[in-house]
């Protein structure tokens with residue numbers, strides 16, 4: 001079954017930033033759909049928890065040069 005993770009994302013300054021993060025997340029095994037909102041500085045990811053964790057997604061976002069944490 002799928003779960004949804006919500007992130008706060010820092011460091012995005014243009015629309016290409018949010019597109020890069022979306023592409024990076026959507027490439028990850030276990031991610032079924034990722035969307036990133038530049039204006040709200042958020043990301044939303046539907047994923048298979050048996051395959052990937054929110055921490056893995058944060059690592060990917062950080063590797064791309066941005067900051068991220070799971071929203072409370």
Ligand code: 9UX
Nearest residue numbers: 012013014015016017
């Ligand atoms: Mo836009 Mo974001 O030129 O890292 S892609 S600022």
